[in-house]
Amino acid sequence: MSTETITEIESYAAAVRTALADLPEQTRNELLEDLTDHLTEVAAEQDGGTLLERLGPPAHYAAELRATLPAGGVSPSQQRWSLALTRGRVRAQHLDARLGRVLGYPRFSDYARLLRPAWWIIRGWAAAMIFCRIASVDARDGLLPVLEGNEFVGLLVLIGAVVGSIWLGRRAGGFGTWPKRLVAVGSAVVALGAVIGFFELDSDLRHGPSVVYQTSGSPLESVEDLYVYDAGGKLLTGVRVFDQWGNQITVGFDRCGRPATYLGDSRSDVQVTVYEEPGSRTYPFCPEMAPLVQPMPSAPVQVDPTPYPSKESRPKPTADPAPAPSPTVR
Numbered sequence: 001m002s003t004e005t006i007t008e009i010e011s012y013a014a015a016v017r018t019a020l021a022d023l024p025e026q027t028r029n030e031l032l033e034d035l036t037d038h039l040t041e042v043a044a045e046q047d048g049g050t051l052l053e054r055l056g057p058p059a060h061y062a063a064e065l066r067a068t069l070p071a072g073g074v075s076p077s078q079q080r081w082s083l084a085l086t087r088g089r090v091r092a093q094h095l096d097a098r099l100g101r102v103l104g105y106p107r108f109s110d111y112a113r114l115l116r117p118a119w120w121i122i123r124g125w126a127a128a129m130i131f132c133r134i135a136s137v138d139a140r141d142g143l144l145p146v147l148e149g150n151e152f153v154g155l156l157v158l159i160g161a162v163v164g165s166i167w168l169g170r171r172a173g174g175f176g177t178w179p180k181r182l183v184a185v186g187s188a189v190v191a192l193g194a195v196i197g198f199f200e201l202d203s204d205l206r207h208g209p210s211v212v213y214q215t216s217g218s219p220l221e222s223v224e225d226l227y228v229y230d231a232g233g234k235l236l237t238g239v240r241v242f243d244q245w246g247n248q249i250t251v252g253f254d255r256c257g258r259p260a261t262y263l264g265d266s267r268s269d270v271q272v273t274v275y276e277e278p279g280s281r282t283y284p285f286c287p288e289m290a291p292l293v294q295p296m297p298s299a300p301v302q303v304d305p306t307p308y309p310s311k312e313s314r315p316k317p318t319a320d321p322a323p324a325p326s327p328t329v330r
Contacts, residue, residue: 009039012051015058020066031065042094054094064090116169123187124165126194128158133197143201224252226283227290235290238282256286 013035020028042054055061099108132145132154145154172183228236241249284290 005043008051009036009043012039012055012058016062016065019059019062023066038091054097055090061090117166120166120169121162122194123169123190124162125158126190126197127165128154128161129197130190130193131161132157225285225289226252227292228283229292233292235284235287235292237284237287239284240282250281252285254281254285 013032016035017028017032020031023031039051039055043051052058096107096109100106100110103111105111128145132147136146136148144151145158147153147157168183172180175183226239226241228239230236243249
């Protein structure tokens, strides 16, 4: 650190102490306990600008520290907590200014205000998705809300949620303290739900849906294995069963204790390899316990390789030979 920077830190700290000179010495020392460390940290950052440009006038900095002083009757622990909050707020303001300069704005909060309309729309969409997901018994993942399988009703919910979110965003500034806090908490919950839903959808697209059918109380409850035969009565192995939405149906359990293997799943011209686990298992588990006996192939018919002669190839009978002439007597 250069001598010039050290001098700047000492001058700024001295000006802050002067602004707080009217306070009792013990109180002033508590307020200025880590002032030098904070100024050194700010001055060491390689983004240019003096302490005055980054933190504002020393009198303003001192006023923020003074505002943390509690009223009479406050315990020392509460006073230290209030002081810690003030120091955190000062550091947040400094970070706000640093990020803003990276984006070409005085503060990052100035840039964030320009994004509020987009956030209102995203908040409405996320709220509609969460509502339809909770209200629907048969919820399906997608980018648009669907309420009980009805896409039109889901679209109406989406429009209402987006309009309500925009209305709330434009008027929330005039709310009281508690309504503002409720809006902030609700927005945080919706944002968290949107992030969770995003990662769930991304996982489904990458690894397939994680739908597990509940067999309790249904006719499938007693099913332990599945055996699929083709039209000729031959048992098929390595079979995977899906519903109309592409969700794999998993029932029963592996009684034969097969080790985990790699399974190939060909889709179009892409070869996908998955692990054998509850969400991607194949049937039957125990082919040797198939309930139907597979038909035995019939014995092949032995065919004489010598072809039977056709009518055309049969030899035709020749004419009777003429009788030999008898010898004459002379």
